[in-house]
Amino acid sequence: MKLLKKISMILSATLLLWGCSDSDEPVNEMNATLSLSTNEIKVDGLGGVAVVTVTSSDDWRLAGICDWAHPSATSGKSGDEVTFTIDPNSLDKVRTATFKFFVGTTVLPLQIECSPVYTVDLFTEREINLPKGKSDISIKFESNIPDLVITHSEESKEWLTLERKSEFIGKTTLLFSVAENKTYKVRTANVTLESSLLDEPVVVNITQACVPYFTITPSEKSQKYDLSEQTISFTIETNLEYTPSVVSGTEWITGQTISKPQIDDRGIAITTLSYKLLAASSARVGSIRVENSLKDAEISIVQVDPNAPTVSIANKTIAEYAEKNGWIIRLAGNECVISEEGRKATEFICTDNIDNFDGLENFPELTTIKVKASSSLKKVDISKLHKVTSLTFTNTSSTVYIKEFNFGDNPMTVFNLSARYFGSKCEDVTFIGSNIQEINMDVSRPGNDYIERIDLTQCPVLHTFKFNGEYVETLYLKPDQTIPNLELATEYKIERK
Numbered sequence: 001m002k003l004l005k006k007i008s009m010i011l012s013a014t015l016l017l018w019g020c021s022d023s024d025e026p027v028n029e030m031n032a033t034l035s036l037s038t039n040e041i042k043v044d045g046l047g048g049v050a051v052v053t054v055t056s057s058d059d060w061r062l063a064g065i066c067d068w069a070h071p072s073a074t075s076g077k078s079g080d081e082v083t084f085t086i087d088p089n090s091l092d093k094v095r096t097a098t099f100k101f102f103v104g105t106t107v108l109p110l111q112i113e114c115s116p117v118y119t120v121d122l123f124t125e126r127e128i129n130l131p132k133g134k135s136d137i138s139i140k141f142e143s144n145i146p147d148l149v150i151t152h153s154e155e156s157k158e159w160l161t162l163e164r165k166s167e168f169i170g171k172t173t174l175l176f177s178v179a180e181n182k183t184y185k186v187r188t189a190n191v192t193l194e195s196s197l198l199d200e201p202v203v204v205n206i207t208q209a210c211v212p213y214f215t216i217t218p219s220e221k222s223q224k225y226d227l228s229e230q231t232i233s234f235t236i237e238t239n240l241e242y243t244p245s246v247v248s249g250t251e252w253i254t255g256q257t258i259s260k261p262q263i264d265d266r267g268i269a270i271t272t273l274s275y276k277l278l279a280a281s282s283a284r285v286g287s288i289r290v291e292n293s294l295k296d297a298e299i300s301i302v303q304v305d306p307n308a309p310t311v312s313i314a315n316k317t318i319a320e321y322a323e324k325n326g327w328i329i330r331l332a333g334n335e336c337v338i339s340e341e342g343r344k345a346t347e348f349i350c351t352d353n354i355d356n357f358d359g360l361e362n363f364p365e366l367t368t369i370k371v372k373a374s375s376s377l378k379k380v381d382i383s384k385l386h387k388v389t390s391l392t393f394t395n396t397s398s399t400v401y402i403k404e405f406n407f408g409d410n411p412m413t414v415f416n417l418s419a420r421y422f423g424s425k426c427e428d429v430t431f432i433g434s435n436i437q438e439i440n441m442d443v444s445r446p447g448n449d450y451i452e453r454i455d456l457t458q459c460p461v462l463h464t465f466k467f468n469g470e471y472v473e474t475l476y477l478k479p480d481q482t483i484p485n486l487e488l489a490t491e492y493k494i495e496r497k
Helices: 002-016 316-324 340-344
Strands: 034-036 040-043 048-056 060-063 069-071 081-086 095-103 106-114 120-122 127-130 135-143 149-152 160-168 171-178 187-194 202-208 214-217 222-225 230-238 242-248 253-258 269-277 284-292 297-303 328-330 335-338 347-354 368-373 379-381 390-393 404-406 414-419 428-432 438-443 453-458 464-467 474-477 485-488 493-496
Touching (some): 034 106, 040 081, 048 095, 069 095, 081 106, 120 202, 127 135, 135 187, 214 297, 222 230, 230 284, 242 253, 284 328, 297 328, 316 328, 316 335, 390 414
Parallel strands (some): 222 297, 404 428, 414 438, 428 453, 438 464, 464 485, 474 493
Antiparallel strands (some): 034 048, 048 081, 120 135, 160 171, 187 202, 230 269, 242 284, 253 269, 284 297, 328 335
16 A cells, blocks of 8 residues: 555656646546646747636646746636746747646646747848949848748849859858840839748849930020010920029029929930029020039020120130120120120239230220230230220249230330240240330340340330340331330340331
């Protein structure tokens, strides 16, 4: 009898210590009843909480030890609830565990199953932007899904090709080749990684730039309109974003509007850009700019009387100076209209090199001219002006190559010219001026100048001439012309003509 009692005690202890058992078959005792609200708990890889209600004929016990499933109680009465807290599954396989409820010798197993967390860890950006040229791209990821399906959108297969799939240390690399985009349309593709084990697919969006395109019509940089109130329009064809604005003339270039774009078969958006021009009483110029990533377009908007006289200023330096200072309203090419400011201008002070004076005659009120002579300036002619009292060259440390100075009938009486020296091919220098009385020529490096003959026959009232060059041989004067103050550095002869 004692032996039988010991065996019975060992069996009872063994039942109490069962945990995560290999057997999940229920064991029934004739006099005990036991039931569970569920005999199986299944959760996904994120884990979770599940509640089991125990109905029993007597107090019950729970056996089972598991490091990832945690019951809220191990014993209780009929009607009690046991809450199982299940940790997330960080493995790449299903985890299972069995807990067992006891009433006396009656046993009822509870099976718990936790699926793994199926993931795709993407090491590549979800948005890939490519230039229009031919290229290769790699998409890298890590996943524990055995049947992961990789696809890319059907319409992109003409230009996007999966060349190779490789795996290394658990990481997968997809190598795609990308053909050059020779169209005006942006190309897009979706590379999709999907599986029934994923809640939603992983998508990588690929965008390839197109050939940029921008035109504006009319395309001329200067547009001429009459003085009346009117609406003007430009047609813009582009596949780029653009921003129009009024740069100058905002007080009379108004009412900017952009029509709804019409997309053609090339993928080019065609829009109409319009402005309202207010009426004008005299010529004026403004400008609009259309900014975009390919090339900005800046257009001069000119309102002018169509009967107004036009002039041509071929000298680029003079034309740019006059336009910058509002002296002219530029039309097409070199043609322009002299503005009111230009007709009243009295000073031309330019720091850029001047190679001729053509065009200055269009500004009749000029009294002061201050310029920088270029090495190609051979002739100074202001004879078409009639009010100049001062003419100055600012680059006194440079070499001068001027062969003729024509002051015309301008009321300037004194002319001073300082230079390093007179350059080659300046053997003959002529001065012309009906009112010039004094000419002073000073070279900083005497002996290096090339002037040999000086003609003063067309300066009837000249009374002073000074020059420190060392090679002058002949001074030309009229038969009855006298110059009381003649100062030359070398011996010379006077020749009458």
